Amino acid sequence: MWLTQPLRERSTQIFLGVLFAALAIVTFLHVAMPEDSALYVSAYTVTLLGKYLCYALLAVAVDLVWGYLGILSLGHGAFFAIGGYAMGMYLMRQIGDRGTYGDPILPDFMVFLNWQELPWYWLGFDMAWFAFIMVLLAPGLLALVFGFLAFRSRVTGVYLSIITQALTFALMLAFFRNEMGFGGNNGLTDFRDILGFNLRTDATRLGLFIATGIALAIGYVICRGIVTSKLGRVSIACRDAEARARFLGYRVDRVQLFVFVVSAMLAGVAGALYVPQVGIINPSEFSPLFSIEVVVWVALGGRATLYGAVIGAVLVNYAKTVFTGVMPDAWLFALGGLFVLVTVFLPKGIAGLLASRRKGKQDEPGTPAAPTTTEATA
Amino acid sequence: AEDPIKVGILHSLSGTMAISETVLKDTVEMLIAKQNAEGGVLGRELEAVVVDPASNWPLFAEKARELLAQEKVDVIFGNWTSVSRKSVLPVVEELNGLLFYPVQYEGEESSENVFYTGAAPNQQAIPAVDYLMNNIGVERWVLAGTDYVYPRTTNKILETYLMDQGVAKEDIMINYTPFGHSDWQNIVSDIKRFGSAGKKTAVVSTINGDANVPFYRELGNQGISASDIPVVAFSVGEQELSGIDTGPLVGHLAAWNYFMSVDSDANYDFIDQWIEHTGNEEAVTNDPMEAHYIGFNMYIEAVKKAGTTDVDAVKDAIIGVSVPNLTGGYATMMPNHHITKPVLIGEIQDNGQFSVVWETPSTVAGDAWSDFLPGSRDLIADWRKPMFCGSFNTATGKCGASAGEMAAEEAE
Amino acid sequence: MLPRLSPPQLAFNRQDTIMSILRSLTLLLIALVSVLSFPASAQEDDLGKALLNNLAEAPASRVEEAINAIVSSGDERARGWLEAYGNNRLSRIDDTGQVVIVLNNRGRDWEIANPLTGENMGEMSRRELDRIAINNRIRGQLEGILAMLDLNAADPDVREASAQDMMGKVDASLVEPLEAQLEREENASVRNRIEEALAIYRVGEGNLEAVDVLAGSLHPRARAALNEAVRSDNPALADKAEQALASIEQKLKLNRAAETLYFGLSLGSVLVLAAIGLAITFGVMGVINMAHGELIMLGAYTTWGMQQLLPGQPGLALILSIPAGFLVAATAGIIIERSVIQFLKGRPLETLLATFGISLILQQLVRTVISPQNRTVVTPEWMSGSLVINDALSLTLNRLYVLAFALIVFAALMMIMRKTRLGLEVRAVTQNRAMARSMGIRATRVDIMTFALGSGVAGLAGVALSQLTNVGPNLGQNYIIDSFMVVVFGGVGNLWGTLIAGLSLGTINQLLEPWAGAVLAKIIVLVFIILFIQKRPKGLFPQKGRAAEG
Amino acid sequence: MLKIEKLNQFYGESHTLWELELDVPKGQCTCVMGRNGVGKTTLMKCVMGEETTSSGSIQFDGGTELTKQKLEERSRLGIGYVPQGRQIFPLLTVEENLRTGLAVRKDGSKKIPERIYELFPVLKEMKNRRGGDLSGGQQQQLAIGRALVIEPQLLILDEPGEGIQPNIVAQIGEVIRRLIKEDGLTVLLVEQKLPFARKYADRFAIMDRGRRVAEGEIAELSDELIKKHLTV
Amino acid sequence: MSILEELSNRDRVFEFLTPAVSPVDTRHGPILYMEDVNVSFDGFRAINNLNMTIDDGELRCIIGPNGAGKTTMMDIITGKTAPDTGSVWFGSRHNLLTMNEPEIATLGIGRKFQKPTVFEALTVFENLELAMATDKRVIPTLRAAMKAEFRERIGEVLETIGLQELRNQLAGILSHGQKQWLEIGMLLMQKPRLLLVDEPVAGMTEQEMERTAELLTSLAGKQSVVVVEHDMGFVRSIARKVTVLHQGSVLAEGSMDQVSNDPEVIKVYLGEEEA
């Protein structure tokens, strides 16, 4: 089975080992340590880590399409945000009549803007199962339609990158519009419960953190499964010599579409888990610059390695958290400098550094180096 | 000595909002320095804890949590945009913090833990419209704003208000633009056309931030002068003007509760202090800075009154506290956590300052819930016991759900 | 004699020309003084002082009178006083009550002068001064008074402008003087204006013939008057007005179309300017230059810096900024190329990562070194206002200049890329670096020069943009996405593509805006781009043939 | 003209050229032969500077140490290169492809010598077509033409006949001979096809696994040698 | 097999694709049939009223001057280039002009490019694996397992192309000739009904040429092979029927002897010497 294949693989075992160990340790330190202990992990930290893990899952999704399929998506934030909105809509409906205006059905912002009834696309989001399906379906469907059009017409390279960017940009502007019924610029906030658990308790936070960790593990295994399967090799084939793959009988557009949709769904899940943890979803998640930043995490971690994406996402965001607190006036220098230094001195990202550490071992198949073709000028 | 009182500062120092928010960080730092020079409060020093939420709304929530949970600050001064406040709100409520919010906003909110020292719509928009209607004789209105909640709400309130005043629907034009909109050609041309119907026309602008510069430039270039179609802005202050060549804008208006040009000793002292603090002769002050000035002093007074920095004690103590504002009067914290403010209308001058042309005869108390919105007409907020409610419905006599829940938690 | 004026409110008055009009008025005022043969006496100073004090102390309702008193006093210093008053420069010293003119009102200490003697009184703290209040209404009146006087000016252009200002402002009291003016007036276009101004008033009175006068007019006031007439009870008048309006509408439509086209081209030219540098660094060199926006920003800040260096000469500073902006941005480009990009040869995607970092650094650098706030860049006189084609159509000058500038920059770049050796070498190097070097092309030098060129052009864009929008740390961020969009839409590596893409996207956007609104228009344009790329996966001007497939 | 001594080259860890020695006498055509993957192309790249060598020396024209020269300087010294796989600039027109070579011409001429078009008339015909659109053989002709534009003293040809129609291959051979005779050109040729090598080369060198295993006058190229080194 | 698997096998999103075994119908004539094909690029006629038929099991050599349109012809057959006019049939059932590249490839037409193209980021082994004639739809590909028989088959082909030692090397580092071999190997893995081979021996030694010749002749009969080559020695050694293309249409056709004595062919292509 393609899904169990990666479990036999050393790198995946290590990755999962580290991830689960981290989950366990954090949980233990949070639950069992007294609050004044130096080892105590506060709920704040737990949520923070949960957020990093969401970003990590998003980065893995991006790496899947970029690293292995050569599709530099500058719009993955869109799928992330849509997943987030689906979750946000569910959480919004869970507020019920506890909103400021006490309307049992309409969210506050709708009352506020004189909406009389719930728009049709909000229907069903009061049910968890429906919302959770939409978390997968909405981004998946968008990716399917968008990808179908784009791959069918063989849009590649920067052209594809830019239309993904246009997609997320257009969605951002659309979601900014108050008429859209998604809360405009303010987005959705003031969440209370998820599945009946109070979002403002530490236990729920810990639960979400663990759920995110598990989602990341599953997402990672799925991606790893794809890339170690024959389909993964076909993806690389499509990335490097599209025409050749086609002449071998592979439907390059289908391959691309499949992987793209899977990736979009993973991004959607990441977004859905992100929202309850940060407590807000708003259109800035659609911002093209955010999507570019995600790509930067992946590049920094090391493209086409998957675990590199995780490292990149966690590292950059951790750096951000620390720098914005420690050196609020100068953190951009540090972050920008980090990007520059990594690119210049670590051509294969941090994963490349790790890989060169354990040099001597046979190169694993299925983790090919990023090609050095001039994609951008093609 | 005792531990210092920790003051969290939650203003964006990078990203799109840095333009507006950095000065607020500096302001609070200045106020803290001054307070410490005067011996702190309750014999304790004050200490600023600065973080950068980087104009990123989820990050605001995260940083607020960091301030309250990790840094254990006693009070937070921060936020600019409504969305950042909305993002932070659940966090301050959950961790029972104190937040002083210094910017004019759309109202429709009153939190137990937040003190709104900027203007509510009734402290800015409505008086400004009154002025245009009564003193300038405006009959036709363009409500132009950036497409987000503050302009939406303000315009909604104004529309209702104007229609109540007998303005016909076709005499109101409403227009929304995206954030950072930079190409105003069509819209200004529309405004020009709208204004050529023979009736005196004015633009009420809730255009936000960066979009203003190209907007005013286009106004000037298309030959719309203040004497012709005046623009009254609610988001353009001295800070924004410092980035605009004000030559062509002389005479356009803004409504605020403070202008740097206000002729009062408190203001002059404040300006001197600010210039000294920044080391820049050209440094300007603006309304949100005054709001922080007031908020900070109120906090100090409340701490003195309560004799502790304990959040609940301060919350109780601060209602009713009066401190001088910078325009020569006093600001009082009302039970709804809004404050009393004078409303001033200023005209832009060529030196980047406003000259006050009109002001309310006395201060106006901020309304948490607008009288001109159907959903909130009956709501009031009062954080004194026994009512202790952010959205009390006077019609049903019940407290809104959220506040009820909080009160219940409180009781436990 | 000065006509007794009711205060007309002036429409479409160019604030900035008021000063020059006032200046040209001086002579006239002096002439008037002699006509009035005002008794010049030793107490003249006291009289002026009294007039000013009168103004300073007048309650809002009597300010008008006080002004009229000053005007009719015939004092030759009156112009200066009114000018100062109109500009908020008239103040009183708190202690003495003396009225002074503020020469410089920036900062805490203001420079003041004695309005009576013109003598400079040095600096005085702002605290000690009390401004004599003026507001829009009074300012309007002030301008009205002066405009009426302008009808007598020697320069026919001034007369025409002031006659135009009279449109829609004529009331019964003005009819007679205007008719008299009409008698005297020889210049045809001025006459036309006065006639139209009178006709607007007469249509309001129900005069049928006046409708004919207005029939062809594009002036908004004329239209407003006719609109009102349509609603009148007099069916004959309403009918006639309706016809007149219909013919006007016809003309207006054309003008609107022309205007929209201009808006579109102008927006397009901004896009082209912002993108054209990127068309080189990204399109030709293949560097995904996320710092492109910040290079634009540097150009804009250079303009600001120049204006700081040359205070009072914004025009000269702007012109000097063109080479300076190019050099600053090009130098920055060279530094970026040498310090980072050169190590990323053959790894174009990684340039995204590095230049993203650089863009963060540059932004924060500006915030730290200069200020997080926007900076003021002054628009020089000759770039302000608009080029009036007719009453309904005028082209804003700053945008006209930017449009021309964009075309010039484009043409120059085209020349460099097509006709010079550099252009050939850049393309050879990007297509096959090793081979190009084998052919003796000094690839490193080519890289530096190309990147410098692309960056320099970004700097030029910044200089131009400083005339349209904010000069602040976020400037670059606002243009980077659009720039990439334009370059790609046009077809990577094709300069013509960038030009056409920019102009057409701009035009489409402006065509859509009136009926879809600004936000929706933008969304539609983006969706259009997405769909268009489906049709033409390699942009507007794709590289065709086998070559492109590699 | 070209003297290679003790040349070693590595691709990462793999040792491709071993202590390689090669002499290319002036005014002659030396043909390097060898099975696929023995390192012929690598050797050419080392001479051109596209690959870096780890040790050894390459002396050009009696003294200039090539390993110390930058890639782009070597063409200035008068080395023209026709790489394997043509490596034309696909998006430049044929004429532009040729013009890239003008920069290093000694006489500073800004015009493409007519002679090139005489040698390859098809290039003139297709002057304005993009290089990448040409057929394989046309591209090969373009690559040779481009190398000739710089008027080299030493011309390196890596399998020049590959993909070219027979009469043109013959023509290329003739051109080589003519240039050698008329201009005193030195040619370093990589060629697999024996008849061609026999006909147009003066000398041969055989490589095997990165080493030179035989060398001599073309006449000395015996069947035995061929059997030993060129068959699998 | 569970219903679930059944369903996923059916794979509705990724529509029907033909199974690996070619259903091409050659009972009523040739395997490839081209009639009146025309192609022009920006006004340049690359293919000019081309007519050609290839019989089942035939080995056909195509020669012609550079730029005659040989590669373009292959582009048309494989669906890369759409002709302006004309018809191209594969067997008597399949109109190739209505199909795209993968469809044509799954029908059983394999192609080796003029410039060797392999997947540089994959190993030699993986290159061959991907070429293998299996179900190439997305989901089956995802679930494909490496069976022993596949491994064997790949081993055989590796043997044939002489790249056993390099089986785990990335294809990107192969030399030119090695890539040529690899591509031929991929073609073999594909087991197509019709092989289009564009200049297979460019860059090969004489002896390798012989091996290639052997290989191609051994394929003929079972499969149809179309070879484009400029090396006359090679062509001679394999040729049965030769077609000469010139300026986009057939100039001559016949046995090698016939063709090489045709004065036109000598003039435009062979030159005195080769003739």
Ligand SMILES: Nc1ncnc2c1ncn2[C@@H]1O[C@H](COP(=O)(O)OP(=O)(O)OP(=O)(O)O)[C@@H](O)[C@H]1O
């Ligand atoms: N970039 C590279 N990295 C690693 N190894 C390489 C690289 N390029 C070539 N090689 C290896 O070096 C050896 C020599 O390659 P080279 O291209 O020089 O062979 P060649 O003699 O020119 O062969 P052919 O006749 O096929 O062109 C080959 O085994 C090849 O696999």
Ligand SMILES: Nc1ncnc2c1ncn2[C@@H]1O[C@H](COP(=O)(O)OP(=O)(O)OP(=O)(O)O)[C@@H](O)[C@H]1O
């Ligand atoms: N996309 C294209 N655009 C313009 N011209 C083209 C294009 N494709 C092919 N050609 C031209 O069509 C002609 C035929 O090219 P083709 O590659 O089929 O030749 P060939 O017979 O394969 O030649 P060779 O033996 O040299 O490979 C050539 O003159 C070529 O320049």
Ligand SMILES: [Mg+2]
């Ligand atoms: Mg070779």
Ligand SMILES: [Mg+2]
């Ligand atoms: Mg060919």
